[in-house]
Amino acid sequence: MRKLFLLFALLLTTVGFSQELNCTVAVIAQQTGNENNVVFKTLENQLNEFINNTKWTGKNFGAQERINCNMVINVNDYNNDSFSASLQVSSSRPVFNSTYSSPVYNYNDRNFNFQYLEFQNLVYNDNQFESNLISVLAFHVYMILGMDADSFELNGGDDYFEQAQTIASYSQQLNGQGWKLEDGLQSRFALIDNLMSPSFKDLRTTMYKYHIEGMDVMNEGAKEGKMKIIAALDELQKVHRVRPNSYVMRVFFDAKADEIMEILSGGPSVNITEATDILNKVAPMHSQKWRNIKY
Known part of the structure; x- marks a missing residue:
């Protein structure tokens, strides 16, 4: 009976806490002048579910291992299903033997334009472009995972940064800003290109x-x-x-x-x-x- 109980407890732990992130997503739309539009709350709810319930890696994370992070989407304008916004992403990691959390990743993504229809299905694909909304969020998820892993193990973030680079590569088919070399030195492309370069080891x-x-x-x-x-x-x-x-x-x-x-x-x-x-x-x-x- 005890063995069965332990097995059941292990299964609960694996199923209940296999996701990697404990992320709070907020959608702020004051600049649109119509912040009470229900579409913004629906988007916020869907993104919280998408980020926190998607399995981003092949590893199982315990409840205490989930990475605390925040994503704040500031919508500047929208027209039907087209949104113009910026995205502030931050994450932290616990410091050993203390209650303090040390900031690890803090990124202001100013060029976050995407299309979204209320209640549309949000699905991430490792090797295939779905939408700019999915690509940008997934890119930053892997940046969070990579930065966090690097803070615990030398070059521990390699696999995650490689996936962020893959996302940047297949997202170049879109006209969205931030994915290409010509988008400048302060872009998603520049960030992941720098991190993967031996010059920044x-x-x-x-x-x-x-x-x-x-x-x-x-x-x-x-x-x-x-x-x-x-x-x-x-x-x-x-x-x-x-x-x-x-x-x-x-x-x-x-x-x-x-x-x-x-x-x-x-x-x-x-x-x-x-x-x-x-x-x-x-x-x-x-x-x-x-x-x-x-x-």
């Missing part, structure tokens, strides 16, 4: 060392953790020498800048002069925050 090393060797030891040794974080950030100088002011570096600091400022401003005393010199060099767009680091 040291950024991915930083992602791993920052979290595993720095954040995850802070609760047991705050000073050691801070010094490891500074050492991890030093790796970014290698990237800066090869590709200064790169977009992927900006995406990294959009997620981490506030956290870095707070960590270096508090806790046990360490020499922050070297750290601020590094930060001003590799992330000058956040220079005001680096000036606010006081110790």
Whole structure:
């Protein structure tokens, strides 16, 4: 009987918590002047169900392993089934032996135009274009999965980034912005192209060392953790020498800048002069925050 109970419990765990994400999707339509239109709430409900109930990987995630993330869709305009919007995506990962969650991915996708009919079926296909709505959301899902995996294992996000690149490739058939080389240096194409390039391998090393060797030891040794974080950030100088002011570096600091400022401003005393010199060099767009680091 006990074996049967354990087997039943295991099945419940596998079925109930096999999905990877704990995602909150919000659709905001104030700029349309018609935010009470029921289509926006229907879209929001369908997207929450789609993101959280789709099986994105071949792995089973326990309830405590699901990645916390948010997607905020700001609709600027719509006409029948055509929507013009932007998308803000963010995710975080837990820090070992603490209640703190560290931001990992923070991306503002300004070119999010899509078509949607109320109650239409939302289906993701690994290797086939369905719609720009599905492609953009799936792309960011795999970016969330990849960034999270990179923070736990060196280059752990490879499979997820490869799938994001596949989505970018087959979505180029659409006129939607953000999928092609000619869409500029601040696009989905540029982001995944950068991450998959050997030129940025040291950024991915930083992602791993920052979290595993720095954040995850802070609760047991705050000073050691801070010094490891500074050492991890030093790796970014290698990237800066090869590709200064790169977009992927900006995406990294959009997620981490506030956290870095707070960590270096508090806790046990360490020499922050070297750290601020590094930060001003590799992330000058956040220079005001680096000036606010006081110790």
